[in-house]
Amino acid sequence: MINFSPTPEQEKIVEQYRDFAQRWIVPNRLKYDELAEFPWEIVKAAYDEKIMNGPMPKIYGGHEHSLLDGVFASEELGAGCVGIGICIDANTLALTPLYLAASDEQKKKYFGLINELKGVAAYGLTEPQAGSDVQGIKSTAIKKGDKYILNGQKRFITNAEASTFITVFAMTDPEKGSRSLTAFLVPTDSPGVVMKPRLKKMGQRASVQNEIEFHDVEIPEANRIGDEGYGFIIAMKTFDRTRTGVAALSVGNARAAYETAKEWTKNRKQFGKPIAANQAIGFMLADMATKIETARLLTWNAAWAYDHDKKKLNKLSAMSKLYASDIGMEVTTDAVQAMGGDGYTWDFGVEKMMRDAKLCQIYEGTNQIQRLVISKSILKE
Ligand SMILES: Cc1cc2nc3c(=O)[nH]c(=O)nc-3n(C[C@H](O)[C@H](O)[C@H](O)COP(=O)(O)OP(=O)(O)OC[C@H]3O[C@@H](n4cnc5c(N)ncnc54)[C@H](O)[C@@H]3O)c2cc1C
Incomplete structure (x- = not known):
């Protein structure tokens, strides 16, 4: 059923x-x-x-x-x-x-x-040399007695300067490389944690990002999350769940832009009739509504599959993030276009929605990386 x-x-x-x-x-x-x-x-x-x-x-x-x-x-x-x-x-x-x-x-x-x-809290995975290629992480957490000594650098970390602690991924054995990747809880006020200035960016500007440096930060063994060497699996399983969240945020953003454009084009008259009465605009609205509906169903399906059978999530969550953030970009761009000059101003908020949509195609793995995840998964089937 x-x-x-x-x-x-x-x-x-x-x-x-x-x-x-x-x-x-x-x-x-x-x-x-x-x-x-x-x-x-x-x-x-x-x-x-x-x-x-x-x-x-x-x-x-x-x-x-x-x-x-x-x-x-x-x-x-x-x-x-x-x-x-x-x-x-x-x-x-x-x-x-x-x-x-x-x-x-x-x-x-x-x-x-x-x-x-x-x-x-904040999630510290990305580094200057390790963006899409998570296995390129260079940060190290070397065991010394009952502590780990953390050194390295993280980049683009959302919530960083606001956070109480950061979930940090670092290698416990540089010779083993990413096979030794391990997750740790690092309180932000630990000596040696250096928060760099806030990133300046295009959209989603209420959300803050910082680069963080770790200089000989002592982490008690009790702050290791899971076993040594499980960091990569933990990071990927985390994304399997949270990518559906990015998909849902994108659907919501697209919905807000669509609803704003629909109301505006119904009320704005040019050439003696509402803008929406022109098929070129009416079809644009139809496409927006269809894309939102499709992205929402895909996102619900991915989340439902996780709740019922965790094995299925990897491909579906990547599909939901890929599709919803791509249509989020299309729908918000069309909303700006359908509203003409008003769309481009700050007055109606759709230009902000368009700027905000872009980031959903980039963080938690770019959409190129989502395609990589999906293609690997379908070729294995
Ligand atoms: C505002 C913001 C917030 C973020 N928040 C966090 C956070 O909280 N925690 C965190 O750990 N990270 C965070 N990130 C990092 C984010 O996840 C990375 O930016 C993203 O994964 C891409 O990495 P990169 O920027 O290094 O790009 P790169 O990996 O350098 O990629 C550059 C381009 O190359 C493409 N590319 C790379 N490899 C391939 C390939 N194999 N095939 C095809 N194309 C490829 C990418 O798709 C992209 O278009 C955030 C980033 C931003 C901008």
Whole structure:
């Protein structure tokens, strides 16, 4: 049986996140886009209203969302603002290695800490020489007694300067290379952690990124997540889950641009009739609506497959991220075009949605890398 209806609980999640986005995100999105500041007031409110840390188990203070619950939530955040939405969802990216591989003790301590502080965490994988090629990571964490000594550099790390701790991936044995990649919990205030200035960027400007240097940072053995050498698997399994979130943010962003363009083109008259009454524009709206619907179904399917059979997720999550972020770019670009000069100004927000859409094609693995993941998977079948 195929059933595309959200359950009553999932409808409540949609309502809850949509309402939060309407009250907190939409009124503030242009302000944070212009300021390029981390939206602390919104993140604190998100904690107060049980929006943060959706997938975290209830025993640790979370809401135990399934992946499908999560994509319903992320679509609403994306429809509010992808930049602010990713401040919330990047926390999930940083915590997913813990969901997957941390001990109960680590979960209790670090989930407790993040909830108490109403704080955020960051996910530290990318390095100057290791972007798409994760196996090129150079950071090392060399064991010395009951500690590891971390040295290296991370780049483009979302939430970094705002974070309480960073999930860092480093090699424990440079001779073994990426086979020794291991995940660690690194409190941001540890001596030797150097936060570089905030990155200046095109879109999703409410979300902050920094380069981070690690100079002889001492990490207690108790902060290792999973076994030595499991870092690569943890990083990839994390993306298998979180890429559906990027897909859902993209669907939400595309939906917001489409709805804005639809209303505007119905009301704007030229040559004695609404702009939308021209087939060239009506068909553009039809294509937008069809692409959004298709991307949403693919994203739901990927998340549903994970919730039911974790093995299937790798290909489907890559497909959902690839397709939803590509159509996100197309739909937002068409929304700007359909709205003419008004689309290009700051007044209606669609130019921001177009700038925000671009990044979804790049982070959590570029769309070229998604195609690589999909092609490897289908050629194995
Ligand atoms: C705003 C922002 C936020 C980010 N947040 C985080 C974060 O929180 N944590 C984190 O760890 N990382 C983060 N990243 C890093 C992001 O995941 C990488 O930028 C991305 O994976 C691409 O790596 P790169 O920029 O080094 O590009 P490169 O790997 O240098 O790629 C450059 C181009 O070459 C293409 N390419 C590379 N290899 C291949 C190939 N084999 N076949 C075909 N094409 C290829 C790419 O698709 C791309 O178009 C963030 C990046 C940005 C810009």
